[in-house]
Amino acid sequence: MHHPLELDLDKTFLSHAPGYWADRGVSAGDWNNATWQLKNRIISLKQLEEHLVLTPDERNGVLLSGTKLAMAITPHFFNLIDRENPDCPIRRQIIPRIEETLTSPYEMADPCGEDSHMPVPGLVHRYPDRVLFLVTDRCAAYCRYCTRSRVVSGVGEQELETDFEAAFRYLEQHEEIRDVLLSGGDPLLFSDGKLEKILERLRRIPHLEFLRIGSRVPIFLPQRITPELCAMLKKFHPLFMSVHVNHPRELTLEVKEALGRLADAGIPLGNQSVLLRGVNDDLAVMKTLVHKLLMCRVRPYYLYQLDLIQGSSHLEVPVEEGIRLIEGLRGHTTGYAVPQYVIDAPGGGGKVPVNPDYVLQRTPERTLIRNFEGRTFEYPEPSPLGAPVLDY
Numbered sequence: 519m520h521h522p523l524e525l526d527l528d529k530t531f532l533s534h535a536p537g538y539w540a541d542r543g544v545s546a547g548d549w550n551n552a553t554w555q556l557k558n559r560i561i562s563l564k565q566l567e568e569h570l571v572l573t574p575d576e577r578n579g580v581l582l583s584g585t586k587l588a589m590a591i592t593p594h595f596f597n598l599i600d601r602e603n604p605d606c607p608i609r610r611q612i613i614p615r616i617e618e619t620l621t622s623p624y625e626m627a628d629p630c631g632e633d634s635h636m637p638v639p640g641l642v643h644r645y646p647d648r649v650l651f652l653v654t655d656r657c658a659a660y661c662r663y664c665t666r667s668r669v670v671s672g673v674g675e676q677e678l679e680t681d682f683e684a685a686f687r688y689l690e691q692h693e694e695i696r697d698v699l700l701s702g703g704d705p706l707l708f709s710d711g712k713l714e715k716i717l718e719r720l721r722r723i724p725h726l727e728f729l730r731i732g733s734r735v736p737i738f739l740p741q742r743i744t745p746e747l748c749a750m751l752k753k754f755h756p757l758f759m760s761v762h763v764n765h766p767r768e769l770t771l772e773v774k775e776a777l778g779r780l781a782d783a784g785i786p787l788g789n790q791s792v793l794l795r796g797v798n799d800d801l802a803v804m805k806t807l808v809h810k811l812l813m814c815r816v817r818p819y820y821l822y823q824l825d826l827i828q829g830s831s832h833l834e835v836p837v838e839e840g841i842r843l844i845e846g847l848r849g850h851t852t853g854y855a856v857p858q859y860v861i862d863a864p865g866g867g868g869k870v871p872v873n874p875d876y877v878l879q880r881t882p883e884r885t886l887i888r889n890f891e892g893r894t895f896e897y898p899e900p901s902p903l904g905a906p907v908l909d910y
């Protein structure tokens with residue numbers, strides 16, 4: 519694949535504030551204010567067309583997909599769009615396309631079978647010792663391929679009806695749960711006070727060892743990551759955060775600083791990327807992404823195969839290509855930079871790791887392996903006769 523923008527392979531953290539919007543009279547004070555960013559999100563075709571010439575597929579996408587998943591783009595994130603390039607990787611993630619109205623027989627509204635694993639509305643308990651707690655259906659901006667598009671944004675057929683009290687009671691009664699992942703939607707859209715109340719409530723449950731928050735706010739709305747928010751979050755350690763970055767251009771100077779504030783508050787940061795056609799299905803782009811993440815003190819955690827969400831086939835990448843991307847990273851670059859590639863098994867099987875084959879053959883006597891360069895090696899198994907006898 520060619521690179522329309524050499525910029526995307528450049529590891530510079532560019533500032534995107536407020537640039538084009540300053541010419542339209544937006545002050546730096548407004549720009550750096552999360553409330554201003556949220557109030558001025560681009561949510562209608564009219565607003566979008568004030569800023570951008572849409573392709574017919576995008577225009578029809580905006581007109582027809584709005585009943586499934588709302589469109590919303592923060593000015594900050596909008597600034598990353600290359601207005602001249604209809605194939606811009608930021609555009610593909612955030613601007614609806616007509617292809618969203620096409621569904622294949624494999625696609626599902628709830629591809630990960632979350633609804634069938636909810637003992638309490640809003641709480642997904644699929645793994646033995648941890649739960650996913652869906653605390654809101656709102657995000658700062660909406661990803662067109664969202665695995666939870668059936669409930670996020672509030673316009674689809676289904677509504678998220680989290681029962682907080684029932685969820686807390688369930689967590690109290692289930693001592694096997696030691697890890698709670700707050701997600702949604704995006705928990706960081708709550709006010710500091712509201713989020714603090716939830717975290718306090720969770721911390722009163724003694725068997726909860728570990729808390730985490732899944733959020734794309736540091737990327738969509740870095741202005742929300744205030745010193746006050748960080749000071750509040752650090753009271754609840756151990757608290758980890760998983761962010762969601764798919765393309766190196768998303769890591770701007772403002773995002774790097776926001777991530778730095780979280781890291782300075784002692785919050786270990788991981789990244790979850792979704793493998794998307796025309797966005798990050800390219801080794802050079804992926805390598806730039808994972809390197810920039812490490813420079814932002816974020817450890818690449820998961821690379822997700824796209825869930826079989828309705829109307830997402832234009833973003834799908836074959837598993838074969840995903841495996842090749844991992845193969846191109848492992849051994850070739852820092853081990854910390856290599857995410858685990860996973861498929862969330864359709865229908866509710868949970869995350870399944872998918873790896874390149876490095877074990878070529880296993881017999882009771884030996885394991886035949888290959889390294890990242892393709893050279894083969896043999897590892898002998900311990901002898902069934904026990905350890906070699908020392909000959910004194």
Ligand SMILES: *Cc1c(COP(=O)(O)O)cnc(C)c1O
Nearest residue numbers: 642643644645648649650699869
């Ligand atoms: C992803 C996920 C988790 C967390 O999984 P980890 O592998 O521990 O990060 C927990 N519950 C559900 C339902 C999930 O989808």
Ligand code: SF4
Nearest residue numbers: 657660661664703734
């Ligand atoms: S931020 Fe997360 S929950 Fe929100 S639309 Fe994007 S993928 Fe879905």
